Amino acid sequence: MIYTSETAVLEDLAEQLVEVIWQSELGQNYLECAEILENDSQAQKLKLEFLEAKENFQQISEYGKFTPGFKEAQRTARQKKRQLDMWPTVAEFKAAETALQEELDVIAQQIAATISPTIKVDYGNPFFHQESHHHCQGGK
DSSP: OOOOHHHHHHHHHHHHHHHHHHHSHHHHHHHHHHHHHHTOHHHHHHHHHHHHHHHHHHHHHTTOTTSTTHHHHHHHHHHHHHHHHHSHHHHHHHHHHHHHHHHHHHHHHHHHHHHOTTOOOOOSOTTOOOOSOOOOOSOO
């Protein structure tokens, strides 16, 4: 790609759009949830436990599903993942992340459709669409 003055203008506009997104309610909620999650020692402990269980399972699974301890390691990894995902600050962060991603998907689609209706935009997960937007309830 050749860098031109038009490219510089587009980059400036993109930076302005990013700033508007971060200042929006969805952007602020995402940042708040991320900070709360980062400072939640129990969530960090659960994440570490999950990562250790996942690594253990991956090591065992390299030898096949008939390896001694395979099912136990798989079960433990799944249980740790569920514990992590169900922890309130993790769930709130994931909800905020999904809400922000959905908004970014809409923006990308609107930009593409404005330029040309034939432009394809790869976005979102068609199997997961969340209607309501959640807000962090700090201090949980």
